[in-house]
Amino acid sequence: MLNASAPIVKEQPHRQTVLIVDDTPQNITVLGELLQPHYTVRAANSGERALRAAHSDPRPDIILLDVMMPGMSGYEVLRQLRAEKDTRDIPVIFVTAMDSTESEEQGLELGAADYITKPVKPAIVLARVRTHLEFKHARDRLANQNEWLEREVARRMSENLLIQDLSMRALASLAEARDTDTGHHILRTQAYVDILARHLEHHERFREALAGGRLAMVVKAAPLHDLGKVGIPDAILLKPGRLTPEEFEIMKTHAAIGAAAIGKAMQDALAAADDVTAAQASGAFAFLQVAHEIALSHHEKWDGSGYPAGLAGDSIPASGRLMALADVFDALTCHRIYKKPMSIGQATQILTEGRGTHFDPDVVDAYLACRERFADIAMRFHDTAPVFAGSIS
Structure with a gap:
């Protein structure tokens, strides 16, 4: 038995x-x-x-x-x-x-x-x-083959995303290299945008703009906001002091230059792609569209007095409104040849005074709710040496 x-x-x-x-x-x-x-x-x-x-x-x-x-x-x-x-x-x-x-x-x-x-x-x-x-x-x-294929697809997607991230950061660093801002500016402003976006992702005015993966795209695209600086003459971009009104008008064109470069890249890629490739690249094009928004609109102001298009209120893309506050906060709290860095309190006062004029009121409120996290980022990634650059804000 x-x-x-x-x-x-x-x-x-x-x-x-x-x-x-x-x-x-x-x-x-x-x-x-x-x-x-x-x-x-x-x-x-x-x-x-x-x-x-x-x-x-x-x-x-x-x-x-x-x-x-x-x-x-x-x-x-x-x-x-x-x-x-x-x-x-x-x-x-x-x-x-x-x-x-x-x-x-x-x-x-x-x-x-x-x-x-x-x-x-x-x-x-x-x-x-x-x-x-x-x-x-x-x-x-x-099943084993399917599992291997899934892992392989995930690996290649991860590699492609890494390449995309590195390429994006290389472009952003290229723009920063021509300026005299440090690479920390990229890290800080991206972190500030991330904080604001996550705080506002469920807000009724921002929910749609940050849904469906767009929040991650906004954060990833933030370093490209000043890509257009590569088109600004060195005499203006590297001027050790304040810009004249005429020079400032030229400096202001960096927003349109950056957006045009991204738009041209999308246009050329679409023209060269067949229908299948275009469909597969939809995620990349969506990311570039967000990058285009940020590059073009991050100097627009809530009251319509910004540039390059003089947009006002909700006509300014949400991504640009987030980037606007992050960029100004960083400029205020960092050293420039023409000014010393402001304290978090001084910067907060200026941002609060700009609520409803320069900045979207809800974005300012989000900053106020997350001010300690902004201060932590500013401290962790602070510049170690003075920065010499012309004023563009």
């Missing part, structure tokens, strides 16, 4: 495992002797032991399950196998003396792979077991 839950033969490498479940020792012996020349065979003489065996090594690749057993029936065993993640995909063949159509339909409805009636015919048992094991092997291989 075979011991329940014990291997009939010593496990051999690369052999698939069959679990036989039957409360009659003779039935286990017959099936075990038939299958053990081809497979590693395990046995269980009750439903409870079958469930334990299904979760222990060597895990069964297929289960031959008796229906009528004392205590837990084969139907209940199958229900519990299908309810568990680790066992739901094991093919189960019912082996039973019941040959009614109703019992067969019940087993198949519960998820049985096949139905064999007793007394068993060796050739049929071997053929059914081999067929379902081959099917399981093919299914597992396909």
Whole structure:
């Protein structure tokens, strides 16, 4: 008599495992002797032991399950196998003396792979077991391939996002390199925009503008706000002092220059792409559109007195309104040749005075609610040396 839950033969490498479940020792012996020349065979003489065996090594690749057993029936065993993640995909063949159509339909409805009636015919048992094991092997291989493909797609997407981030930061750094601001300006303003956006993402006036992944795009695109500085002459961009009114007018064009460069990149990419490529690149174009908004509108003012378009109120993109406060706060709290850095309190007073004129009132309120986090960013990424640059605000 075979011991329940014990291997009939010593496990051999690369052999698939069959679990036989039957409360009659003779039935286990017959099936075990038939299958053990081809497979590693395990046995269980009750439903409870079958469930334990299904979760222990060597895990069964297929289960031959008796229906009528004392205590837990084969139907209940199958229900519990299908309810568990680790066992739901094991093919189960019912082996039973019941040959009614109703019992067969019940087993198949519960998820049985096949139905064999007793007394068993060796050739049929071997053929059914081999067929379902081959099917399981093919299914597992396909699942493994799909899992590999999913990992590979995720890896390549991650690489593409990293390349996008690095390219974006390289462009932003190129603009900053021509100016005399430090790279910390990029880190700080991006962090400020992130704080404001997350505080306002559920606000009724900002919810739509920051939904569907746009919040992440706004934060990612923030470093490109001054991309247009690459088009400003060095004599103006690098002037160690305040700009004349004429020079300031030229400096103001950096917003339109940056937006035009991003717009041209999108236009050229769309012109060169076929329909499939354009559809696949929709996320990249959405990101560039946000970057275009920020570059163009971050110097607009709530009352319409900003540039380049003189937009007012909600006609200014939400991304530009967030960037406007982040950029001004950074300018106020950093050293310039023509001024010393202001304290957080002094900067807060100026931002508060600009509520409803320079800045969106709700953005100022968000800043006031997050002022300590702004101060923490300003301290962590502060400039270590004086900065010499012309005033552009």
